[in-house]
Amino acid sequence: MNNRQVYEKLLTVVAEDTIKVDEMLRNHLYTKLGGKADFFITPTTYEEVQNVVKLSNEENIPFTLLGNGSNLIVKDGGIRGIVIHLKNFNDISTDGTTLVAQSGAAIIEASRKALAENLSGLEFACGIPGTVGGALFMNAGAYGGEIKDVLDHAIVVDRHGELVKREAADLALDYRTSNIPENGDIVLEATFHLKHGKYEDIKAIMDDLTYKRESKQPLEFPSCGSVFKRPPGYFAGKLIQDSDLQGKNIGGAEVSTKHAGFIVNKDNATATDYISLIEHVQKTVKEKFNVELEREVRIIGEDLEK
Template sequence: MQSKTIVNLYPEIDILLDEPLSKYTHTLTGGPADILAFPKSIKECQDLLDYANDHSLPVTVVGNASNLIVKDGGIRGLTMILTKMNKITSHENLVVADAGAALIDVTKAAQANSLTGVEFAAGIPGSVGGAVYMNAGAYGGEIENVVVGAEVLTPDNHIIHLDHEQLDFGYRHCSVQENHQIVISATFSLETGIAEKIQKQMDHLNALRASKQPLDLPSCGSVFKRPKGYFAGKLIHDSGLQGFQIGGAQVSLKHAGFIVNVDGATATDYLKVIAHVQQTVFNKFGVHLETEVRIIGEDPKSN
């Protein structure tokens, strides 16, 4: 069996078979990954990608799984979670971080080195790779404002450097999405600041986040993109949908832009709530809410 072969071939890599992804997603939902690997280096990533290419296996890459819904049918082929690739270094005004490093840890490293510009990300729970992939943003800041380049793995397993222009950032967009590239590391270019002021701003934004977002419950973060001329949360609130619930998934009572797991939700519950919110908002306001959350995997098999 292929999955057994990969475990034997790469004993140095942590590899799990038929592993429930609900153990790793921030929603605590998601079906099993056929093969789930945790590479610790670029070489291990390349070894895994070589194996997948040789055996015609689809490859899925996951960071901190914070803005992600994995369907209840799980993921076929090879899934890599990069959180063990988490080194962060700094030199002068640059911070270089591996794809699996927590974005929050990048902000802490920047503050420790009196570097300013990335405070907006102090509470974003994703990984560096996921943040680049989605051009993550909050409180007026976006990754495109601070990332000047990234190392990526191409589908045919070559390491290349992409500069800021090649990353082609847009709203919740980066060129690696359509080019099916894997972010390996990113370089942040920041300004010299005062450590105490930087920390004060980070504390302020974290307090703001805690006061407005349902951080005490499992969620996939902000579910919908901001429609032009509107705010998704306000449209959902004005549609009377706060508290709407299917199964264990509920439109948050604290912030309408979040869907929280209040009682053993499944990914299917989440997707049904999303569809209902989209239809209700469209019927009431004529606005289509596009999902920001990344939805991957297969639907469960019907009995």
């Protein structure tokens, strides 16, 4: 099936104004990296997401789900087939101690909503730059808290296009991992169980965590967040710093001089620059300390054709 035929098929399941052709992904991702998507779709209803998944299955069209790319690198050759972006699913609501957030909402906004309703439990998320869906995907965490600590359940579209409720216990949430990608699920919304608290106490914790983040992390540049998982018995940033890699650059990508665990897009970096620098850091740390740095950031897409 050629692209024109794919486009015609898509028009039967989603609204025309939700489809963009040959859309540059770097314009939509936190990292400001990535080539073109053949078809970039921003559905507005759960049913549209289900329809796209079912169409993809029936016609054997590859599809990829994107959040805001805060922990993702899309290669310079972009992504073939259909890319789904859930930016329109950004509603957040509360009922008693329950907070329900759609997957396209920023997890930071979910923590702010909890604060406004005097609910405690999401303070740790006040500085995480991802979406709610992305936070579940990788069991995001910071400063001693993780999504698995407060998640009750999620509503997902499964690989067959069916709407399914997944209990938190069913998602295999562990350190920066879940079984969501393995299952082929698309998270549409998440329900969190929080606790009543005092506004002043919750805000004090969030202010402290925000200060720590802003004072230590290179927020002035696009980045993919923390690049590497913490190796057992070590800190990735300390290993990189002790390898004299801070300030090392390849193209427009640079190991941050503010926090060695971050690689920043300092000067119109390409995904190739970024990936080459990640590999250089891994190689250098392995040579100096015999420690394997495992990536936390995901890398997807295709290389640019030469």
